[in-house]
Amino acid sequence: MSKRATIAMLAGAALAAILVASPAISDEKKAAAKDTAVKGEILDLSCYVGHGGSGPGHAECAASCLKGGAAMGLLGADGTVYVLFADHSDSGPFEQAKGFAGKKVEVTGEVHSKGNLKGITMHGVKAL
Numbered sequence: 617m618s619k620r621a622t623i624a625m626l627a628g629a630a631l632a633a634i635l636v637a638s639p640a641i642s643d644e645k646k647a648a649a650k651d652t653a654v655k656g657e658i659l660d661l662s663c664y665v666g667h668g669g670s671g672p673g674h675a676e677c678a679a680s681c682l683k684g685g686a687a688m689g690l691l692g693a694d695g696t697v698y699v700l701f702a703d704h705s706d707s708g709p710f711e712q713a714k715g716f717a718g719k720k721v722e723v724t725g726e727v728h729s730k731g732n733l734k735g736i737t738m739h740g741v742k743a744l
């Protein structure tokens with residue numbers, strides 16, 4: 617093999633390695649940069665929207681509503697209600713949040729809004 621062919625082959629291999637590695641790096645940076653932490657109470661939206669059900673007195677009902685499949689929300693300190701969503705690649709934090717029905721938590725994730733609807737694609741949750 618000529619020296620020139622060897623150099624061309626090495627350059628090609630290096631380029632391929634860069635092309636394979638870079639999308640993963642940029643995806644990670646993108647996810648971290650977009651995450652926001654929001655504090656509030658885990659709601660079952662059927663009771664909250666229907667009759668204002670929230671707080672410690674409603675926690676037991678909220679737990680059973682969420683278990684039954686009611687939509688889950690987060691009531692922020694400023695009164696903003698966010699619909700909570702599972703991340704397609706990891707539904708763990710969303711499932712975990714159901715265990716905090718009626719309790720104060722900090723949710724981390726991507727905050728989105730569409731029209732008047734606000735939502736959070738969840739990446740983490742912890743009790744406060």
Ligand SMILES: [Cu+2]
Pocket residue numbers: 660662663669677678679681
């Ligand atoms: Cu309920």
